[in-house]
Every structure is written in C-alpha cells, then in structure tokens.
Amino acid sequence: MQHDLIAQARTWLAEDPDPETRDELAALIEAGDTDELAARFAGTLQFGTAGLRGELGAGPMRMNRSVVIRAAAGLAAYLKAQGQEGGLVVIGYDARYKSADFARDTAAVMTGAGLRAAVLPRPLPTPVLAYAIRHLGAVAGVEVTASHNPPRDNGYKVYLGDGSQIVPPADGEIAAAIAAVGPLAGVVRPEDGWETLGEEVPDAYLARTDAVLAAGSPRTARTVYTAMHGVGTSVLTAAFARAGFPEPVLVTEQAEPDPAFPTVAFPNPEEPGAMDLAFATARRAAPDLVIANDPDADRCAVAVPDTSVEGGWRMLRGDEVGALLAAHLVERGATGVFAESIVSSSLLGRIAEKAGLGYEETLTGFKWIARVDGLRYGYEEALGYCVDPEGVRDKDGITAALLVAELASVLKEQGRMLLDLLDDLALAHGLHATDQLSVRVEDLSVIADAMARLREQPPTALAGLAVTSAEDLSRGTDRLPPTDGLRYQLEGARVIVRPSGTEPKLKCYLEVVVPVADAAGLPAARARGAELLAGIKRDLATAAGI
Numbered sequence: 001m002q003h004d005l006i007a008q009a010r011t012w013l014a015e016d017p018d019p020e021t022r023d024e025l026a027a028l029i030e031a032g033d034t035d036e037l038a039a040r041f042a043g044t045l046q047f048g049t050a051g052l053r054g055e056l057g058a059g060p061m062r063m064n065r066s067v068v069i070r071a072a073a074g075l076a077a078y079l080k081a082q083g084q085e086g087g088l089v090v091i092g093y094d095a096r097y098k099s100a101d102f103a104r105d106t107a108a109v110m111t112g113a114g115l116r117a118a119v120l121p122r123p124l125p126t127p128v129l130a131y132a133i134r135h136l137g138a139v140a141g142v143e144v145t146a147s148h149n150p151p152r153d154n155g156y157k158v159y160l161g162d163g164s165q166i167v168p169p170a171d172g173e174i175a176a177a178i179a180a181v182g183p184l185a186g187v188v189r190p191e192d193g194w195e196t197l198g199e200e201v202p203d204a205y206l207a208r209t210d211a212v213l214a215a216g217s218p219r220t221a222r223t224v225y226t227a228m229h230g231v232g233t234s235v236l237t238a239a240f241a242r243a244g245f246p247e248p249v250l251v252t253e254q255a256e257p258d259p260a261f262p263t264v265a266f267p268n269p270e271e272p273g274a275m276d277l278a279f280a281t282a283r284r285a286a287p288d289l290v291i292a293n294d295p296d297a298d299r300c301a302v303a304v305p306d307t308s309v310e311g312g313w314r315m316l317r318g319d320e321v322g323a324l325l326a327a328h329l330v331e332r333g334a335t336g337v338f339a340e341s342i343v344s345s346s347l348l349g350r351i352a353e354k355a356g357l358g359y360e361e362t363l364t365g366f367k368w369i370a371r372v373d374g375l376r377y378g379y380e381e382a383l384g385y386c387v388d389p390e391g392v393r394d395k396d397g398i399t400a401a402l403l404v405a406e407l408a409s410v411l412k413e414q415g416r417m418l419l420d421l422l423d424d425l426a427l428a429h430g431l432h433a434t435d436q437l438s439v440r441v442e443d444l445s446v447i448a449d450a451m452a453r454l455r456e457q458p459p460t461a462l463a464g465l466a467v468t469s470a471e472d473l474s475r476g477t478d479r480l481p482p483t484d485g486l487r488y489q490l491e492g493a494r495v496i497v498r499p500s501g502t503e504p505k506l507k508c509y510l511e512v513v514v515p516v517a518d519a520a521g522l523p524a525a526r527a528r529g530a531e532l533l534a535g536i537k538r539d540l541a542t543a544a545g546i
Contacts, residue, residue: 002034008041009059015184016058018065018101025058047175051166053146053155053502056097063098063146063154065105066184071156072106072142073187074178076113078170079140081177085114087139087161090197092120092129094145094231094296095257096154099123102144105189112188115139118195123231123257124202125297126157127396131205132197134163134393148228148268148294149503151261163393165367168481202235208391209239212399213406214332219244221408222287225401226251226278228267229258230295236398245405249285251278261295268294269301269315269383279303279313289408289418293397299383300400304418316418319345319434319511321404322379323425324418325387328407329377330355336376339369342473342480342487343496343509344381347425347432354428363483365501366395381434381509423522430513431522433529437508437537439546447499447506450544454486454497459543463535465490473498493532495540506546510536 009029016022028036040059045052045067052071054063079087089110093103103119110117118136120129126143133141141159149155158166158174166174181187213219223240225248227233233255240248253263254277261267264274269292282290282303290303290313302321306314316324326338326348337358340348352359357376362368369378370386370393378386384395387403411417426432441447458470471477473485485498493512500507512532516525 005034005037005041009037012041012059012066016064016066017069017184021058021064021066028058044179047171047178051155051157053149053153055152056154063156065098065101068102068105068144068156069109069184069187069189070178070181072109073113073181075140075142075158075174076110076115077177077180078174079115080113084139086116088116088118088136089140089142090118090120090129090132090136090138092124092126092132092141092143094126094143095123095259096144096146096295097151097259098154099144102154102156103142106142106144107194108189108191109187111193112190116194118197120201121197121199125231125235125293125398127298127392127394127398128202128205128235130159130163130392130394130396131208132201133159133161135201135204137161143296145296147296147298147502148266150266151259159394164370165365165394167367167371205391206235206238206242208388209399209402210242211391212388212403213243217406218409218413219406220246220412221289221405222246222285223248223405224251224278224282224285224287224290225249226254226275226281226290226292227257227297228264228269228274228292228295229254229256229261230267230293230297231257232293232295232297232397235297236291236293236401239398239402240405243402243405245402245409248291249281249287251281253277269299270318275301275303275315279311282313283311288412289404291401291404293401294383297397298395300385300397300404301383302404302418306419317434318379318381318383319347319432320422321383321400322381322385323347323351323432324407324421325379325385325400325403326351326377327421327425328403328410329387330357334376337372337374339372339375339378341365341369341380342485343498343507344379345432345434345511346494346513347429348379350429351425361479363480364498370394381436423519426516426522426525427519431516431525431529432511432513433526433533434509434511435533435537436510437540439506441504441506444504446546447504450506450546451484451486451497451499453545454543457543458486459488459539462488462490462493462495462539462543463532465493465532465536490536493536495536497540497544506544508537508540508544510540512536
C-alpha cells in the first residue's frame with residue numbers, strides 16, 4: 001500500500017509543470033510522509049457548485065496547475081463534443097495565489113484544443129466575467145476564484161454560453177471528460193495564441209451598471225466600503241462615480257488585493273470579526289451605510305447605524321437586504337418574476353404576491369436562480385443578489401451595492417433609513433426572522449453522520465413548535481430536482497438542513513414568522529423571534545448530534 005502510494009506520487013511528480021508544487025511533493029516523498037500523501041492522493045477534486053474548489057498544493061486532491069490543466073482539457077473536450085469547435089472561451093481571475101497562472105494555463109489549453117481564448121486584462125470581479133460571456137458571444141466562461149474561502153484555497157468556476165453557471169447534466173458530462181484526460185504530456189499547451197483583452201470589457205460592464213438605477217433617482221447616500229482584500233475596489237468606486245454617488249470612504253487596510261487576507265480569519269463579511277475594521281472606519285466617517293464585497297465581489301454585505309447594538313453598527317442579514325431590494329424594485333414598478341433559493345426567507349414570496357408579481361423557489365445557488373424564466377430579481381440569503389439578470393446572470397455585488405445606495409438615498413430624502421423600511425415590511429407581512437446554524441468540520445463524516453441521524457430520527461418538535469412536515473429533498477419534490485437536504489415545516493417556522501456545496505460545513509437555515517399588529521408590537525415580536533430562533537438552533541443541534 002505504502003509502495004503504491006509513493007509510486008503514485010512519483011508518477012504525478014514527473015508530469016507536474018509547476019516548480020513550486022514539484023518541490024512540495026518531492027519533499028513529502030523524501031520525508032516518507034504517507035499520511036499527508038494519502039490525503040492528497042485519496043481521489044481527485046470533484047466538480048461541486050459550478051466547478052472545482054479546494055486547498056492549494058500538490059496532488060489530485062488539491063488545487064494546482066496539473067488539476068487545472070486537466071479541468072481545462074476536459075472542458076475543451078466537452079465543448080467540442082457539443083459542436084463548439086472554434087468557439088470563444090473567456091477567462092477571468094481574482095487576485096488569489098496562483099489565479100493568474102491557472103487563467104494562463106486555461107487559455108493555453110483552450111487554444112491548443114482548437115478553441116479561441118480571451119483572458120480579462122487583470123484581476124476583476126466575478127460578475128465582470130459573467131457579463132463578458134454574453135457580451136462577447138462566448139460559448140463558455142471560466143472564473144478562477146475561491147470567492148470567500150480561506151487564503152489557502154482556490155477554485156475554478158465554469159459558465160456556459162448563456163452566462164449562467166453549469167448545472168446537470170453539463171457538470172457530470174464535463175467531469176467525465178476531465179476523468180478521460182490522459183497524461184498531461186498529451187495536452188497541447190502552446191506558449192501563445194490567445195487574446196488578452198483590454199479595458200473595453202470592464203468599461204462595457206461599468207456602462208451597463210447604470211441600468212440598475214432609476215433615471216433621476218437621488219444619489220446622496222454616503223458609504224464606507226471594504227473590498228475585504230479582494231478585487232472589488234476599482235470597479236465599485238468607478239461604478240459609484242459614474243452614477244454620481246458620493247465617493248465611498250475606503251477601509252484602507254482592506255482596499256487593495258492581497259491573497260494573504262491579513263486582517264481577517266476568513267474573508268467573508270458574514271464571519272465574526274470580518275467587518276470590524278469597516279465598523280471602526282464608519283464610526284470615524286459617520287456614513288449612511290457600510291457596504292462590503294467578498295473577495296471576488298459577487299456578494300454584497302450591508303450594515304446600518306443602529307444605536308441599540310454595541311459599536312453602533314449592525315450588519316443586515318442577507319434575507320433583510322433581499323427583502324429591502326425587492327420592496328425597492330416593487331416601488332419602482334418592476335415587472336417580471338422574483339426568485340430565491342429554498343434556504344432564503346419566505347418574505348420575498350409575500351412581497352411578490354402582494355405586488356402581483358411572479359415568484360419562484362429554486363435549489364440553492366445562482367446557477368438555478370439565474371435560469372428562472374422571466375427573472376427580474378433573484379437573491380440568496382448568503383449575501384447574493386441578481387438585480388440585472390439581462391446583464392449578469394449571476395449574483396453581482398457591484399450592481400447590488402448601487403441599488404442599495406439608491407434605496408438608502410430615496411429613504412434619506414424622506415428622513416428615513418433602511419431599518420424603517422424593514423419595520424414597514426414586518427407590519428405588512430409579519431416579522432420574518434432568520435438565522436443560521438453553521439458547523440465547520442475537519443472530518444466530512446461528521447456532516448454525513450448528522451444527515452443520517454436526522455433522516456433516521458427526524459425531530460417532532462423544535463423550540464416547542466410542532467414539526468408539521470418533514471421532507472427529504474434527496475427524493476426531489478414536485479417542483480424541485482433531488483438535492484442532499486432536509487426541510488421541516490413547523491407551526492410558524494421553517495428549517496432546512498444541507499451540506500455546503502463550497503465549504504466543509506453543515507448549514508442549517510432557520511426562519512420564524514411572528515405576527516405583529518402595529519408598530520408598538522414590533523419590539524415584542526422581535527424578542528419572540530429571537531427566542532424561537534435560539535430554541536430551534538439548540539434543539540436542532542441536539543437532534544443532529546452536532
């Protein structure tokens with residue numbers, strides 16, 4: 001067994017094109033570190049949410065140039081099998097370690113396979129790549145990014161020519177094509193022959209961002225902005241300048257791309273502590289709101305002044321921002337369909353119904369939301385918002401930030417704030433309070449065990465609320481294809497449990513709806529909502545054994 005492992009590692013080493021990972025693997029072989037080698041050669045990275053994502057390093061279970069070259073070769077083979085020989089593949093990348101290398105390798109493989117390749121001019125937000133696919137008439141797009149994952153990770157996100165991320169059966173067919181790739185020596189990789197795009201594509205994207213704002217709308221909201229050490233600063237500040245908003249005050253420590261993400265444990269605005277520097281900047285600058293993007297700027301976080309919380313600033317939940325943007329679009333006379341994933345708040349459906357708009361619920365991820373027929377607006381609770389589906393068929397943290405700033409400006413002219421509009425929505429539709437129980441694991445079997453336990457012994461009550469139905473989503477429903485998840489309906493509440501598609505996490509999404517008769521009843525309704533959410537979280541953790 002040990003001999004086979006060493007032989008496998010030596011075979012990989014012989015064709016690894018990257019001196020850095022070659023040295024790393026050679027040192028592991030020399031040291032006889034069979035535990036580490038076994039982890040790296042336990043299989044191959046599998047296509048998950050729209051592509052690959054994993055820790056950087058040598059071996060087939062890590063993200064590296066060998067894995068990326070195979071992925072690109074498999075994608076090229078798939079595209080050619082679909083009759084796309086000679087078609088254009090546009091490639092974007094963020095500022096993480098190895099991202100530029102992975103983009104260049106992808107361009108070389110596509111060129112060698114007889115496709116045309118064009119690489120964006122510099123590290124740019126993922127929505128710029130999603131926009132570029134349709135703008136350039138490409139047959140596919142690749143974005144090299146690990147989004148908000150830890151610094152040691154990178155990833156490979158694949159889009160097809162409609163500008164949406166891949167879904168079944170394409171993902172499985174691409175994975176099969178990757179598995180069929182032979183030795184790397186057989187993958188043709190010329191030194192040149194692809195195009196490096198100029199600024200015309202980001203400029204066209206920026207020109208398109210104007211479309212999300214209403215003509216003549218107020219543009220007075222003052223913002224503090226953080227790019228979370230990612231690639232958002234240059235594009236967001238340019239978009240705000242074009243629109244006529246006051247120049248955002250930057251969180252200087254996090255404004256420039258830095259793959260080490262030195263000021264945050266996890267570069268995700270949702271993670272504890274990630275917004276601390278932004279809040280400190282806001283206390284000095286006293287803006288109307290704080291806006292944060294994740295490192296590839298496809299997500300948008302919003303924080304507002306709130307004297308009732310320590311530090312004076314409160315981060316809004318993704319569901320709150322999702323409802324605020326929906327209400328703003330309704331007020332602006334939007335038509336079409338509003339859509340969200342099953343893990344997001346049911347408040348969107350109530351807003352759409354009252355406005356006489358279509359409403360759809362999808363599986364988790366914008367690869368599903370973006371495919372809804374007639375989509376006008378889609379969101380997901382994990383800070384993702386699609387506010388211009390004709391321009392970007394994916395979540396877009398830049399255009400979402402513009403729309404939030406417009407809404408804040410409209411309210412500011414009325415002497416109101418975002419929190420006031422949330423109160424209005426609670427009075428109109430009931431207080432919808434959401435929370436999440438999220439458990440990060442080192443051992444993935446913990447997640448599998450928790451899911452198995454819940455399937456075998458589903459809870460009958462949580463926080464004293466009776467479970468009225470329990471659905472195993474792996475069997476599919478009349479409206480949803482199968483997915484690994486569980487959904488519980490309770491009296492006045494809903495719970496969904498699922499493994500994360502992008503991180504080693506078990507995620508549980510909780511929502512309670514508390515009726516509220518008038519403004520005087522809002523504090524009590526909020527207290528009751530918080531109490532129920534805490535109880536559900538406690539009882540669910542016990543039921544899942546986590």
